Amino acid sequence: MASPPLLLLLLLLLLLFLLLLLLPLLLQHSSVDYRPYYYNQTLDHFNYAPQSYSMFRQRYLVSQRHWGGSGSPILAYLGAEQPIDKDLRAIGFLDDNGPVLDSLSVFIELKYPHIAIGVLASSVSILYFDNITPQNGYYSVVTKDFKQVSESCYQTRKDSWTEIDKIALQLDGFSVLSKKFQTCRKLENSDELRDALDTMYSHAAQYNNPPVTMMCHAIDQHSSLEKYPHSDIIGRIAAGVVSYYGNNTCFVNQIGVPTQTSTQTSIGWRWQTCSEMVMPIEKGLNDTMFPPSPFYLKKSARDVKSVLSKFGSNIIFSNGLRDQYSSGRILKDLSPSTVAVTTHNGAVF
Structure with a gap:
């Protein structure tokens, strides 16, 4: 009978042999079935300023499979x-x-x-x-997504903005909030946290990744552990943040992670929604789970x-x-x- 080390060696050799047999098939299925091409494209077709006639190499892919x-x-x-x-x-x-x-x-x-x-x-x-479309439509749908999952989850989020502002006004308020939300660096103002939560809720609703149900479950579970009902709104929201980010060492303002102000997509999106396709998105007074934020630009x-x-x-x-x-x-x-x-x-x- 072969010794354990010899059996392990034979098993490895067998796996290597099978890999060599399957490698051509794997390469065939994983091979790229498209080719890149480049087109000399005009920078801007709808603007007659001199710089608009500049050219750039626009890349596109073609698959004939x-x-x-x-x-x-x-x-x-x-x-x-x-x-x-x-x-x-x-x-x-x-x-x-x-x-x-x-x-x-x-x-x-x-x-x-x-x-x-x-x-x-x-x-x-x-x-x-x-x-x-009603200007509060965007945030009304986000609110509806959370409310359909859990009424208490929705109410906690709605009540949390006042609680955040209340703590932020304290002498060491930003330190308290930074500790509660395990921020990667100390918060400099409450808007930094509010904007992060706004983006987080909207992203969860839009992409369902992570699901809204997961965030609400974390909030409701934390609520069930409180000694007194509704005594730790910030703690519940923080539990939802942890469920959103997963096993990170810190949250909200992660250093070195692309933010809403740094990615190509976000920069392009901000430019388009302020120039070519203005979307008048607002938060009305008490009609969503978010604090009010009106849209002022009036356009036909x-x-x-x-x-x-x-x-x-x-x-x-x-x-x-x-x-x-x-x-x-x-x-x-x-x-x-x-x-x-x-x-x-x-x-x-």
């Missing part, structure tokens, strides 16, 4: 609001999309119907403009629905109703060829 050849339709996929490399690692090729670029796909179909046969417009907030808006009903064709608007941007999207059929598909418990997709 499922293409039928000359005369067959071409699927144009407009990305997911981030660089191609990150797209491929996160969602693969032609597996998902982004609401901003999908909005462009709708207008491409309207402007060039002779080229675009049809459009699948997933998570497109083209109705989120003044006098079309065209009737997008009317335009789509008259000129749109072969457009599918797909939306998850748990995504807060769904409040500004097409949720009902506009015509026999411009239709809406919704998923009641779906997030952004």
